[in-house]
Amino acid sequence: MDMKAAPKHKMGLKERYAAMTRGLDWETSYQPMDKVYPFDKYEGIVIHDWDKWQDPFRLTMDAYWKYQAEKERKLYAIIDAYAQNNGHLNVTDARYINTVKLFLQGVTPLEYMAHRGFAHVGRALRGPGPRIACQMQALDELRHAQTQVHAMSNYNRYYNGLHDWRHMYERVWYLSVPKSFFEDAVSAGPFEFLVAVGFSFEYVLTNLLFVPFVSGAAYNGDMNTMTFGFSAQSDEARHMTLGLECIKFLLEQDPANVPIVQRWLDKWCWRGVRLLSLVAMMMDYMLPKRVMSWKEAWEMYFEEAGGALFKDLARYGIREPKCMQQVRLEKDHLSHQVWTTFYNYGAAAAFHTWIPDADEMDWLSQKYPESFDKYYRPRMEYWREQAALGNRYYNKTLPMLCQTCQIPMLFTEPGDPTKICYRETSYLGDKFHFCSDHCKEIFEYEPEKYIQAWLPVHQIYQGNCFEPGTDPTAPGFDPLAAVLQHYHLNFGRDNLDFEGSEDQRNFAAWKGAVTRNQVG
Amino acid sequence: MSHSLTIEPTGEVVEVAVGQTMLDACLRAGVWLPHACCHGLCATCKVEVLDGEIDHGEASSFALMDFERDEGKALACCARLESDVTIHAELDEDPDARVIPVRDFDGTVQRVEALTPTIRGVFIELDQPIDFQAGQYVNLEIGSHPGTTRAFSIANPPGNGRLIELDVRRVPGGLGTGWVHDTLAAGDRVRLAGPYGRFFLRRSAGLPVLLIAGGSGLSSPRAMLHEMLAAGDTTPVTLVYGARSSEELYYHQEFVDLVARHPQLRYLPVLSHEPDGSAWQGARGFAHEAALRLYDGDFRGCKAYLCGPPAMIDACIDTLMKGRLFERDIYMEKFLSAADAQQVRSPLFRRI
Numbered sequence: 001m002d003m004k005a006a007p008k009h010k011m012g013l014k015e016r017y018a019a020m021t022r023g024l025d026w027e028t029s030y031q032p033m034d035k036v037y038p039f040d041k042y043e044g045i046v047i048h049d050w051d052k053w054q055d056p057f058r059l060t061m062d063a064y065w066k067y068q069a070e071k072e073r074k075l076y077a078i079i080d081a082y083a084q085n086n087g088h089l090n091v092t093d094a095r096y097i098n099t100v101k102l103f104l105q106g107v108t109p110l111e112y113m114a115h116r117g118f119a120h121v122g123r124a125l126r127g128p129g130p131r132i133a134c135q136m137q138a139l140d141e142l143r144h145a146q147t148q149v150h151a152m153s154n155y156n157r158y159y160n161g162l163h164d165w166r167h168m169y170e171r172v173w174y175l176s177v178p179k180s181f182f183e184d185a186v187s188a189g190p191f192e193f194l195v196a197v198g199f200s201f202e203y204v205l206t207n208l209l210f211v212p213f214v215s216g217a218a219y220n221g222d223m224n225t226m227t228f229g230f231s232a233q234s235d236e237a238r239h240m241t242l243g244l245e246c247i248k249f250l251l252e253q254d255p256a257n258v259p260i261v262q263r264w265l266d267k268w269c270w271r272g273v274r275l276l277s278l279v280a281m282m283m284d285y286m287l288p289k290r291v292m293s294w295k296e297a298w299e300m301y302f303e304e305a306g307g308a309l310f311k312d313l314a315r316y317g318i319r320e321p322k323c324m325q326q327v328r329l330e331k332d333h334l335s336h337q338v339w340t341t342f343y344n345y346g347a348a349a350a351f352h353t354w355i356p357d358a359d360e361m362d363w364l365s366q367k368y369p370e371s372f373d374k375y376y377r378p379r380m381e382y383w384r385e386q387a388a389l390g391n392r393y394y395n396k397t398l399p400m401l402c403q404t405c406q407i408p409m410l411f412t413e414p415g416d417p418t419k420i421c422y423r424e425t426s427y428l429g430d431k432f433h434f435c436s437d438h439c440k441e442i443f444e445y446e447p448e449k450y451i452q453a454w455l456p457v458h459q460i461y462q463g464n465c466f467e468p469g470t471d472p473t474a475p476g477f478d479p480l481a482a483v484l485q486h487y488h489l490n491f492g493r494d495n496l497d498f499e500g501s502e503d504q505r506n507f508a509a510w511k512g513a514v515t516r517n518q519v520g
Numbered sequence: 521m522s523h524s525l526t527i528e529p530t531g532e533v534v535e536v537a538v539g540q541t542m543l544d545a546c547l548r549a550g551v552w553l554p555h556a557c558c559h560g561l562c563a564t565c566k567v568e569v570l571d572g573e574i575d576h577g578e579a580s581s582f583a584l585m586d587f588e589r590d591e592g593k594a595l596a597c598c599a600r601l602e603s604d605v606t607i608h609a610e611l612d613e614d615p616d617a618r619v620i621p622v623r624d625f626d627g628t629v630q631r632v633e634a635l636t637p638t639i640r641g642v643f644i645e646l647d648q649p650i651d652f653q654a655g656q657y658v659n660l661e662i663g664s665h666p667g668t669t670r671a672f673s674i675a676n677p678p679g680n681g682r683l684i685e686l687d688v689r690r691v692p693g694g695l696g697t698g699w700v701h702d703t704l705a706a707g708d709r710v711r712l713a714g715p716y717g718r719f720f721l722r723r724s725a726g727l728p729v730l731l732i733a734g735g736s737g738l739s740s741p742r743a744m745l746h747e748m749l750a751a752g753d754t755t756p757v758t759l760v761y762g763a764r765s766s767e768e769l770y771y772h773q774e775f776v777d778l779v780a781r782h783p784q785l786r787y788l789p790v791l792s793h794e795p796d797g798s799a800w801q802g803a804r805g806f807a808h809e810a811a812l813r814l815y816d817g818d819f820r821g822c823k824a825y826l827c828g829p830p831a832m833i834d835a836c837i838d839t840l841m842k843g844r845l846f847e848r849d850i851y852m853e854k855f856l857s858a859a860d861a862q863q864v865r866s867p868l869f870r871r872i
Contacts, residue, residue, distance in 0.1 A: 052848075054848075244868055247868075248846075248847075248868065252844075252846045255844065309868060312868040312869060313868065315837065315838055315841040315842075316841060317842070
C-alpha cells in the first residue's frame with residue numbers, strides 16, 4: 001500500500017464535521033425510509049429538504065468525548081475537595097440546603113427524562129444533522145443527571161430529604177408537576193418535543209431555571225453545586241443553539257408548519273412558566289442570600305431577552321406566546337402564593353418550610369412594592385404569631401389539582417389577587433378542573449391525552465398511594481402518615497418547619513464543633 | 521516589533537504589529553474573518569484564543585461578557601497581541617469569495633459630480649490599481665480630520681484600473697460626508713484603505729438575482745449589475761431602486777438603456793415622496809412594497825442583495841421572509857452605529 005499517496009490535507013472543522021456526521025448517513029433500501037422513521041410525519045410538520053438543516057455547532061463525537069472528559073476531571077476534583085473540607089458547613093445557613101433538596105427531587109430527574117427524550121427523538125428524525133445534535137444532547141443530559149447526583153450526594157450524608165429522590169419523583173404530590181411536564185413532552189411527537197424542550201425550555205426559559213440555581217449556589221457558598229452548574233452551562237450554549245436552529249428549520253420548511261409551531265409555543269411557554277413557579281419560590285424564599293427577585297429575573301430574561309427573540313420570530317409570522325399578558329400580571333404574586341402553599345402543606349413536603357424573618361420580609365417589600373405588604377406580609381406575620389403561640393397549623397387535607405399542570409389550585413384570577421382562579425370543562429361526561437384559561441385550553445385541544453393524567457390527589461383518594469397491606473378501614477387510620485410512608489418520607493425529619501428540625505440542630509452543632517473548642 | 525498570529529482551522533500565519541488589532545492584520549493579509557462594526561460592539565468577530573496572551577482593548581462589556589473573557593474568547597477587531605497567539609475562528613468557505621488583501625491607497629480626485637441635490641459622485645484616480653469584488657467598500661480618510669475614516673461602497677465594477685467612483689449622500693451634520701460635499705474638489709489628494717466587506721454576488725449558486733437599493737445604497741447593486749454584464753452572465757437580474765423623489769433618482773437613464781439591450785434585466789424605480797401630480801409615471805411607495813408587488817409575494821428561488829438605510833433593510837427582510845426567502849439567501853451591507861449595538865438582540869439570525 002502506497003501511504004505516500006494519502007493526501008496531506010488536514011480537514012477543517014466544517015469539513016470534518018460533515019464527514020463525521022452527514023457523511024456517515026445513508027438511505028435505507030431493504031426497508032422504505034417511511035417505515036424506518038415512522039414518527040416524523042404524523043404531527044403535520046412538512047419537511048421538504050432535510051439538508052437545509054444547518055448544524056448549529058460542529059462538534060463531532062470523537063471530540064465530544066475529549067471535551068466532556070476534561071470537564072468531568074475538573075468537576076470531580078472540586079466535588080472531592082468540597083467533601084474533604086466539609087464544604088457543606090460553609091453554606092450561608094442550613095435553610096439553603098432545602099434548595100438543593102428541591103433541585104435533586106424536582107430537577108435532576110428532568111435531566112434524566114431529557115436524556116431519554118432526546119435519545120428517542122434523535123432516533124425518530126430522518127435528517128442526519130438533527131439526529132447527531134439530539135444524540136449529543138441526550139448524552140449531555142445524562143451527564144448532567146449523573147454529575148448532579150454525585151455533587152449532591154455530599155449533602156445526603158448529613159441532611160434529611162435527599163435519601164430517595166428517585167422514588168419520590170415518581171410519587172410525591174408536588175413532584176408530579178415536573179414529572180408530568182416532561183412526560184407530556186416525551187409522549188408528544190418528535191417535533192413537538194424539540195419545540196417543547198429544545199426551544200421553549202432550553203432556550204426561552206433555561207436562564208430562569210439554571211441561572212437562579214447556579215447563582216443561588218454561588219451566593220450561598222455552595223461551591224459544589226456551583227461548579228456542577230458551570231460544567232453544565234458549557235453544554236447549555238450548545239443546547240440553546242440547537243433549539244434555535246430547530247425552530248428556524250421548521251418555520252422555513254413550509255408555511256403549513258407556522259400555525260403548528262405557534263400552538264406548541266403557546267402551550268410550552270405556559271407549561272414552562274407554571275413549572276418555574278417552583279423556581280420563583282426558591283429565589284424569593286429559600287435562598288438565605290438572595291441573588292435577585294423572581295420578578296427581576298423574569299423581566300430580565302423573559303420580557304427583555306424573550307421580547308427581542310419574539311420580535312425576530314415575528315418575521316416568520318410567529319407572535320408572542322398567548323400567556324404573556326397573564327404572566328405579566330402574575331409576576332408580583334407567583335412566588336408568594338406558591339411558598340405560602342408549601343408552608344401550608346409543610347407536613348407533606350420532603351423539605352422544610354419557614355416564615356421569612358424581618359429582614360427578609362423587608363427585602364420582599366422592597367422587591368414587590370405593589371403586592372407584598374398589601375397581600376402577603378399580613379398573612380405571614382399572622383402565621384408567625386400563631387406558630388409562636390403553639391398554633392402552627394399544617395394542612396392535612398388534599399387540594400384540588402389542575403388537570404394539566406398538576407399544581408394545586410392556588411393561583412389567583414389574573415388581575416385579582418384576592419380570588420382563586422378556577423376553570424372547568426367537561427369531557428365524555430366527566431368534569432375536569434384547571435388553574436387557568438391556558439391550562440384549560442391545552443386540555444381541550446388534546447383531552448384524550450390529559451384525561452390519563454396521574455394526579456397524586458386522585459390517586460391517594462383511590463387508595464393507590466399506600467404501602468401494600470395497608471388497611472384504610474382500620475381504627476385510628478392516619479391517611480397522611482400512610483401516604484408519607486409510601487413516599488419514603490420520614491415524618492418529623494424530612495418535613496415540617498425548619499425551625500426545630502434535625503437539619504437545623506445538626507448544622508449548628510457541627511458548625512460549632514469546627515469553629516469552637518470543646519471543653520471537658 | 522510584531523507577533524505571529526496563527527489562525528485555525530486554516531493554519532494561516534499573519535504578522536501583527538504592536539498596537540495593531542487581529543482583525544486589521546488579518547484583513548490586510550487577505551485573511552477574512554467574520555466582522556461587522558470593527559469597534560468592539562457587535563461581537564461578529566468573536567474568536568477563541570487557543571494559545572498566547574492578548575489584550576481585549578476597547579471590547580464592549582455588552583459584546584464580550586466577562587465569562588467569555590474567562591473562557592478565552594476575544595473580539596478580533598479590538599484584541600491586540602501580547603505574545604505569539606493561536607486563535608480559532610469560525611470560517612465558512614465561500615466559493616464566491618476572493619482573497620484580496622486590504623491595502624492603503626493614495627489617489628487624486630479627478631472630478632466631483634452632483635448626481636442629485638444630496639448625492640455627490642467622487643471620482644478618484646488611485647496611484648495604484650485596486651482589485652475588489654463588486655459590492656465591497658473602502659474606508660476613506662476624512663481630510664479635515666486625519667485618522668478618521670468613513671466607509672463608502674465602490675460604485676463602479678472592478679476592472680476600471682486605477683479609477684474608482686464613490687457616491688456620497690450628505691448626512692445632515694455629518695462630519696465625513698460634510699467634508700466630501702463642502703471641501704473635496706478635483707486635484708485633492710486622498711487616502712483610502714480597502715477593499716472591505718462580504719457583500720458580493722454569490723454567482724456560483726446560479727440563482728436569479730434580486731437587487732434592492734435605497735438612496736445612495738445604489739452604489740453596490742450598480743457595481744454588481746455591471747460586473748455580471750461584463751462577465752457575460754445572463755442570469756436574470758431584477759433591480760428595485762427606491763428614492764425619495766424623481767430628482768433624487770440617479771443613473772436612471774443608464775438602467776433604462778441597459779434593460780433595452782439585455783433581456784435578462786428588469787428595472788423598477790419607485791419613489792416614496794414624489795409630489796402628487798408630477799410628471800412621474802412610474803411606481804410610488806417604498807422599495808419593499810414595489811418588490812412585493814413585482815414578485816406577487818413569492819421570493820423563493822432567488823438570491824436577494826439589499827443595500828440602503830437600516831429601516832429599508834429591515835422592511836425588505838420582513839417582506840422577503842414573508843415571501844419565504846430566508847437568511848441563507850439574503851445578503852446585505854448594513855452599517856452599524858453605536859446605538860444599534862446597544863439594542864438587546866436575539867441570536868436567532870446570524871447575519872441579517
